[in-house]
Amino acid sequence: MAASCFNPFRLRKTKSKSLSIPSSSRSQLNIDTDNMERKRFDSLESWSMILESENVETWEASNEEREEWTADLSQLFIGNKFASGAHSRIYRGIYKQRAVAVKMVRIPTHKEETRSVLEQQFKSEVALLSRLYHPNIVQFIAACKKPPVYCIITEYMSQGTLRMYLNKKEPYSLSTETILRLALDISRGMEYLHSQGVIHRDLKSNNLLLNDEMRVKVADFGTSCLETQCRETKGNKGTYRWMAPEMIKEKPCTRKVDVYSFGIVLWELTTALLPFQGMTPVQAAFAVAEKNERPPLPASCQPALAHLIKRCWATNPSKRPDFSEICFSSFRPKLAYWHLSTIKSFWHEQFYGTRRVNSVCCQCL
Structure with missing residues (x-):
């Protein structure tokens, strides 16, 4: 029988708290x-x-x-x-x-x-x-x-990949709150990953998974490496549509290649579209590395979010922010402010019968 090809081994003991179903x-x-x-x-x-x-x-x-x-x-x-x-x-x-x-x-x-x-x-x-x-x-x-x-x-992540989720959405249909919440999950995971000295090298919407509560988790570490051992980029270990220009050119890479990829993912959240749609992966790589092109930002994108995306996919890696800055300076305060404005809007509706529009909150993003 096939089982004879395998010996049953004991599962490792761990101090980590198991996640409940x-x-x-x-x-x-x-x-x-x-x-x-x-x-x-x-x-x-x-x-x-x-x-x-x-x-x-x-x-x-x-x-x-x-x-x-x-x-x-x-x-x-x-x-x-x-x-x-x-x-x-x-x-x-x-x-x-x-x-x-x-x-x-x-x-x-x-x-x-x-x-x-x-x-x-x-x-x-x-x-x-x-x-x-x-x-x-x-x-x-x-x-x-x-x-x-x-x-x-x-x-098991029951809701599949972020790309699958976005494929079901109309273009530009995600609310600002949803974009911020999903982006914060991703940036938290990446902040932790970098704190452990690990570079993912293939961050993309297909490698981001959603659970029952629609929380995002970073997955697929087949091409990841420790930063101290991650200088070799020959063979382009990643996916062209999300790949940083220095990786495309097979130059030594740092953790900032993940920040570039995160910028592309942010663009996906904003548009729900596939990056460089209409191009083959090789054409997309050439456009990024040789012509310094990026996916077009929609006019509806909030100015602060557009600014963050541009910083993340900057050609010069040193100009890209760290995930610690992204987490603490870009998303958490804005998401907290969004929730506060939502609460105020709710009570405004209870007392005055009309819903208060969160226009101020949106402008602050």
Whole structure:
């Protein structure tokens, strides 16, 4: 059976507080568990197609690896696939009675260069995720490794990616409050990431996930690196539409490449559009790196927000703000002011029968 290819390992112990499943999701979780019972990890029918691991080199986890991050595969249930990439597939799952996402990476054995890159990405992602814990970073749960198949188990984000959310919206339809709230979540996660010495290098709306409460979490650390080891940019580890010009030119990168990408994401929140729409990714990269072009800012964009976006995607990295400045100076005071104005508007309506317009608040943004 396929299960014979794997040894069940003990899940790492952690001092981090586990995140509870929202009450609205508990009944669905029970249904999912029942539906996934027949797709348990030791089921030949469901796993032989995924693993295809006959006649491959065996792998034995060290004691240290078992304790640090290795999953107890007997507790893993696999559901439907909901996303895929060139070398990976992502499935819904249940792990120890918790809704999870299971990223399965199949590493080609006949392409040595690709194999080496994907193995390094897996090791890097697990090493980074297992040390990160923040409300705006997707929570790592466990991982497993059996060449040529590797898997990473994280919390399940029920509302999908930010890009999926924006695709459902009319252009320019997000309220200022929604833009600020989503942007603050992202900047908080990135502020924490940078405080840990980590550069994401592929920040984009497809790597930002939403949960039941519509809170944003930063995800996908396959191309991330420690800032002290992140000088190499050969091979363009990122996505052209969100990539900083210095990365496109394969120059040494700093944490400011993430700030540039955040500027593009802010533009997405403002417009709900795909950046550089009408261009291919390569054309977008050429426009940014050689012609210093950026996506057009709409006239409806609040002046202060437009100013922040321009600062974030400045050509000179030293001109871009840090996420600590973005969090504390740009979003938190404005979001607090927005809530205060909303409360005042509510009481104005109760006493005078007309709703007070928050025009002053909007001008302050």
